[in-house]
Amino acid sequence: MHKSQRTAEEQNLRSYDASGDVKAIDVRQRVMNLITEKYGNGAADAIPPDARDFPGMMQRVNESPANATRKRPVSYGRILAASASLLAVLVLGATYYWYADIHNQTADIPYTVKDYEEIEDPVTQFRIHLKETPVQPGVVQPEEDVKTRKYQEAAKWVEQQLLPGETGIFLVGKDLSANPSTGSAVNPLHYDSYSDFRANQTESGAPVLPEPAYVPKGYAFSGGEIIPETDIALLLANPSKTTSGDKSGSRAEAYLRLKEEMSVMKAKDLGEGYKLVWKRFHAAGSSSVKVSYTNTEGQSINIQATALLRLGGVQFTTNDLEKYENVVVAGKEMVYMKPLAEGGHEYTQRLIWLDSVQGQGAYYSLSDSKDSPLSQQELINVAASMLQSKK
Numbered sequence: 516m517h518k519s520q521r522t523a524e525e526q527n528l529r530s531y532d533a534s535g536d537v538k539a540i541d542v543r544q545r546v547m548n549l550i551t552e553k554y555g556n557g558a559a560d561a562i563p564p565d566a567r568d569f570p571g572m573m574q575r576v577n578e579s580p581a582n583a584t585r586k587r588p589v590s591y592g593r594i595l596a597a598s599a600s601l602l603a604v605l606v607l608g609a610t611y612y613w614y615a616d617i618h619n620q621t622a623d624i625p626y627t628v629k630d631y632e633e634i635e636d637p638v639t640q641f642r643i644h645l646k647e648t649p650v651q652p653g654v655v656q657p658e659e660d661v662k663t664r665k666y667q668e669a670a671k672w673v674e675q676q677l678l679p680g681e682t683g684i685f686l687v688g689k690d691l692s693a694n695p696s697t698g699s700a701v702n703p704l705h706y707d708s709y710s711d712f713r714a715n716q717t718e719s720g721a722p723v724l725p726e727p728a729y730v731p732k733g734y735a736f737s738g739g740e741i742i743p744e745t746d747i748a749l750l751l752a753n754p755s756k757t758t759s760g761d762k763s764g765s766r767a768e769a770y771l772r773l774k775e776e777m778s779v780m781k782a783k784d785l786g787e788g789y790k791l792v793w794k795r796f797h798a799a800g801s802s803s804v805k806v807s808y809t810n811t812e813g814q815s816i817n818i819q820a821t822a823l824l825r826l827g828g829v830q831f832t833t834n835d836l837e838k839y840e841n842v843v844v845a846g847k848e849m850v851y852m853k854p855l856a857e858g859g860h861e862y863t864q865r866l867i868w869l870d871s872v873q874g875q876g877a878y879y880s881l882s883d884s885k886d887s888p889l890s891q892q893e894l895i896n897v898a899a900s901m902l903q904s905k906k
Contacts, residue, residue: 623892624899629841634848636869639876642828643850643867645839662688662696665789670700672783673793677702682743682750684773685793687785691778697770703740703805712739712806721801722820723872724879729900730808731893734816737809741801747773750796815884816897817862823869823876835860842866844899851891863887866898 634643666687673683679702688695706712709726716724719741744750748769773794782790805819833839835858842851849868854860862882869878881898883889 624844624896626842626844626895626899629843629848631839631841631850634841634850634869636823636871636876638871639823640827641823641869641876641878643869643878644828644830645833645836645850645852646830648832648834650834661787661789665785665787666696666698668785669791669793670698672791673698674700674702676793677795680704680741680743680797682745682796683793684747684750684777684796685791686774686777687789687791689788689790691782691790691792695774695778697774699745701743701745703742706739706741709736709739709806712741712804715741716801716804719801721804722822722875722877724804724806724818724820724877725872725901727808727818727897727900728903729896730816731889731897733810734808735810737807737815739807740805742803742805743796744800744802746802749800813884814887816889816894817880817882817884818897818901819880820877821880823878829867829878842895844895845902847902849898853891861885863889864891864894866894868898870902 631645633645635641669685669687673685677683677700681702683700685698685700686695687698704715706715713726716739721741751769751773777792777794780792780794782792785791803819803821805817807818808816831852835855836852837855838851838853840851842849847868847870849866852865852867854862862884863886865880865882867878867880869876871877879901881894881901883894
């Protein structure tokens with residue numbers, strides 16, 4: 516048959532055969548002859564007109580034993596190879612989507628509920644303590660209101676002066692030598708990639724924060740933070756992060772030495788008689804790390820780990836809590852808190868617990884965001900998956 520009479524498919528197949536140095540065979544006439552012999556001269560006319568242009572649609576004709584040993588055309592092997600490759604891609608793709616989906620699926624983890632009681636770490640005596648704070652009658656004095664406002668202004672201003680990974684210690688008051696307010700501000704190191712966060716978390720000596728094996732569907736890692744050290748004793752012992760320093764002094768002694776040194780520094784005027792002095796530190800390591808998982812609606816799950824060393828504990832007031840209780844999840848006791856809707860909190864529910872990972876004690880806080888749709892069970896599932904990750 517002349518090339519101009521072949522279909523595009525036929526021309527492609529012929530070019531493949533030619534490239535494989537295989538002799539071309541036109542089998543259509545043989546097939547027509549067999550059909551004619553079996554069904555008569557009019558049988559060929561019974562084939563649909565469009566089928567005549569597509570020999571692949573014709574029925575298979577058995578070859579003789581002699582011809583059965585003929586090698587398959589190169590084009591046949593290439594088609595098989597392409598089909599196998601396509602099948603492999605489809606299988607791998609299906610496996611990936613199965614894995615991504617399974618990461619967001621888990622069976623509900625069973626837990627038991629107990630009346631609230633204080634939790635304490637047996638090694639560091641770090642405590643998680645909730646108590647009701649008596650409401651003081653009367654109106655806040657104007658001077659106290661100004662003092663609080665100036666402290667907040669000072670903290671915000673110092674934070675803006677810091678580079679990522681730095682800590683600032685400041686004093687604020689009318690007389691800096693007579694019991695000024697002391698505070699700290701930090702500028703955390705931010706990471707958009709979990710792998711980058713994990714690598715730098717290890718290098719900084721920060722508390723271990725196990726990656727949750729489960730997060731609710733629709734949530735994905737959105738950022739990690741390594742929060743610089745804020746312990747004054749450690750900052751003074753190792754301000755440049757280049758030497759180990761002397762860490763034998765107590766935090767109280769370090770605090771008094773720093774206040775005395777800073778009280779004579781040149782101060783910034785905050786107005787209304789208040790002054791500010793501050794000192795920058797390139798923090799020696801990190802005492803806290805945080806990760807966030809966010810969905811497309813902007814709601815988040817926030818997990819933070821803080822080292823227990825040198826810390827006495829954390830305390831929460833029950834005045835603005837709708838619910839608080841102890842829950843036992845996979846053998847670990849935690850405190851569950853749900854604030855009052857009108858309390859102005861930035862979270863809807865929170866789980867806190869103490870644990871030791873790789874010999875390092877840490878305080879863990881797991882919370883969702885304001886107006887979060889997550890249930891208590893879903894938050895417990897996330898916490899349980901973290902406990903499993905560290906094993």
